[in-house]
Amino acid sequence: MNEQAERFFEKAGNWKAEFSLLREIISENKLLEEDFKWMHPCYTYRGKNVVLIHGFKEYCALLFHKGALLKDPAGILIRQTENVQSARQIRFTDSEQIDRLRDVIGDYIRAAVEVEKAGKKVDLKTVTEYPVPQEFRKALDEDHELQKAFRSLTPGRQKGYLFYFSQAKQPATREARISKYYQHILDGKGIDD
Numbered sequence: 001m002n003e004q005a006e007r008f009f010e011k012a013g014n015w016k017a018e019f020s021l022l023r024e025i026i027s028e029n030k031l032l033e034e035d036f037k038w039m040h041p042c043y044t045y046r047g048k049n050v051v052l053i054h055g056f057k058e059y060c061a062l063l064f065h066k067g068a069l070l071k072d073p074a075g076i077l078i079r080q081t082e083n084v085q086s087a088r089q090i091r092f093t094d095s096e097q098i099d100r101l102r103d104v105i106g107d108y109i110r111a112a113v114e115v116e117k118a119g120k121k122v123d124l125k126t127v128t129e130y131p132v133p134q135e136f137r138k139a140l141d142e143d144h145e146l147q148k149a150f151r152s153l154t155p156g157r158q159k160g161y162l163f164y165f166s167q168a169k170q171p172a173t174r175e176a177r178i179s180k181y182y183q184h185i186l187d188g189k190g191i192d193d
Contacts, residue, residue, distance in 0.1 A: 004036035015060040017095045022053050022062060025102060029109050045116040051109060061089040064108065068122050069115050074104050083163065086122040127155045130162040135174045139182075149186045157190035164191055 012019045023041065026032060032043040032050060042052045049065040064070060067077055067088025077088040090105065092098050098105070132140075140147045150158065161181065168174040181191060 002034040002036050002041070005034050005041040008036065008039075008041055012055070015055040018060045018092055018098055019053055019055065021095055021098045022060070022092075022105075025098070025105050026051060026053070026062075026109060028106060029113060031113050032109075045113050048116045050112045050116055059091040059093050061091045062105065062108075063087050063089050064112050066112065066115050066120065066122055069120050070108060070111050074101075074108075076101070076104070077108075085124050125159075127158045127162070130159055131166050132162060133165045133168075133174050135171060136162070136165050136178055139178055146182065146185060149188065152188060153185065153190065157193075160191040161185065 009016070009019055009023060019041075023034075026043050027034070029043075031045055033045075035042045035044050037049070038052070040052050040054045043050050051065070052063040054061055054063060064077070065087055068079075068086050070077060070088065072088075076090050078091055079088055090101075090108065092101075140150060150161070153161075164181075165174055165177050168177055184191070184193070
């Protein structure tokens with residue numbers, strides 16, 4: 001058992017019983033090792049993330065890191081938002097629901113381990129597949145220093161900016177966001193740096 005994960009389970013509030021039951025089910029798979037990542041218990045196979053336990057206000061969940069590659073015969077995998085490419089969740093609202101799905105959960109965990117054993121990868125969208133808001137396209141066209149700095153960012157940082165700028169519904173908001181992060185981009189930083 002991982003010490004940080006142990007503290008997580010001890011301090012769990014609303015979902016304590018559910019978390020404990022999910023941990024028990026996951027630990028039945030002897031190929032997985034308990035770790036603690038992103039402030040949650042994460043279970044790995046040979047260092048590769050397989051499944052994570054987390055909770056929200058309305059539900060707790062198992063998050064399968066490569067859930068997009070799993071078959072879903074029970075129809076229980078959920079894509080949190082349209083922008084999530086790889087991960088999928090199974091959501092729970094009480095212990096009884098987890099108990100009823102215990103065998104199914106075990107099947108999904110075994111399938112997720114098989115995905116890792118096979119070395120499968122999720123085909124992620126490339127930066128060129130993300131929409132570039134008109135306001136940002138104009139800024140890049142008019143400012144070669146900005147264009148050079150943006151192209152020098154890692155693909156993940158580029159995607160972060162494109163996503164953030166695109167989410168604004170109003171042109172004025174998009175322009176304000178671009179202006180706010182202008183120096184950040186020139187400094188080679190990502191949106192969260």
